[in-house]
Each structure stands twice: as C-alpha cells, then as structure tokens.
Amino acid sequence: MSRGRRSLSGSYGTDEHPPLLAGLILLVALFAIGGTGWWVWNYSRAQAFQMPLAVGAGFDVSQSVSVRQKQQAVGFLNKLVGTVMPPRTPTKIWRFAEGVETVHESRPIASKDLWQVSRDTIEKYMGKWGTRPDKVLLELQRYMQQLPERRFVLCLFTDGECHAVSATRELAAQLAQNEQVTAFIVGPVTNHYRAAVENEYYAPLRDAGKLFVFGDTDALDTLQRVKERLRALDRSTAR
Structure with a gap:
C-alpha cells in the first residue's frame, strides 16, 4: 500500500x-x-524634442528648377517631417517664382500626409520665369508671428537663383536675429549658385550659425546636422 x-x-x-x-x-x-x-x-x-517646433517651407517652382530638383526638395521635406519633427508639428508650404502662394497648411502625423500635396502642387507645377525668394521670406516671417511660442525650421527649396538680392539679404538678416529661427535650410542648390547662397544672399544666417545648405550629394548629411543642432538647442532650453 x-x-x-x-x-x-x-x-x-x-x-x-x-x-x-x-x-x-x-x-x-x-x-x-x-x-x-x-x-x-x-x-x-x-x-522627442521638448521645445515646441514648427516648419515653414517655400518651394521654388520657377522654370529654372527641374522636375528632378523639385523631387529632391520634396524628398528632403518628407525626411524632415518623418524622421526629425515630432508628429503633428505645424507645417506650412508655399510655392514661389515671381510671386508666392500658400499651397498647404496642416499638422501632419507622418510624412505620408504630405506626399499627395507635394506631388500635385510642387512636382507637377511649372511657374513663370523669375525667382523672388524675398517674397516667401516675408511669408515665413508672418507665419512665425502667428505662432510666437514655437521655434522654427525654415526651408527654402531652390536651385539658388535670386532676382532680388538686396531685399533677400535684408530679410535674411532679420531672420538671423530672430530667436524663433533655429535652422534655415536652402537647397538643392546648384554648384553655380552655392557660393553666392552661402556668402552673399543668406550670409547673415550663416554668421548666426543657422544656415544649412545642401546640393545634389549632401542632403542626408545636412539633415543630420540640422537634427544635431535641434538636439543641442533642446538640451539648452530644458536646463
């Protein structure tokens, strides 16, 4: 048992x-x-960034800018919104040549929210001859005034041509002194205009450490440098 x-x-x-x-x-x-x-x-x-951010982007659609350059510019903005900016960051887009017009404003959750807008209003659109970046810089200033609590990443997507050098440089100087501006991105600039972009048109922004210029081969490197600058500013404001 x-x-x-x-x-x-x-x-x-x-x-x-x-x-x-x-x-x-x-x-x-x-x-x-x-x-x-x-x-x-x-x-x-x-x-995630603790400081509130916003994006303003002006696309040069003048006849000197090729479809490939527009696609490069759209790709850069998609990368910026999708991999650097927090979701729902306020984003406003203009296109310009001799004149300027608003084509989009939203708080995108991801870059895919901008794809259709970019294709329809930027890549497929051909403006007139003439490039007036000063006009879009004025719009960027007005946009910043509407969101005074935010810091801005401003983008000027252009080949670098400028038909209003004095006015553009004057506005660049004002943006350089504006504490809301964290970064001012210009590209995809051709080799023909790059020296003028860096040393003349937007030199005040360069001197303030806010200018980021990219061309055909250094867009990703530029995006990384922008991210590092934002990270450094975010750490300094969090103290």
Missing part, C-alpha cells in the same frame, strides 16, 4: 508542477514585455 501511496503521490506531483511552472514562465514573459514596452516608451520620450 505504501508503494501505491508513493506512486499516487508521485503522480500528483507530476500533475501539479507543470501548471505552476507555466504560470511562472507566463509571469516572467509579462514582466519582460512590460519592461520592453517601458524602455521603448522611455526611449521615445528621451528622443
């Missing part, structure tokens, strides 16, 4: 341990999932 009892006891023990072990494994798995989720959430918070 004692042997039978031992056998029965052994059988009972065999039935009890697997559920207990399974419960422990499930508990450990839940802790692991919860810990991973907390780490991802905490990491995302650490990566």
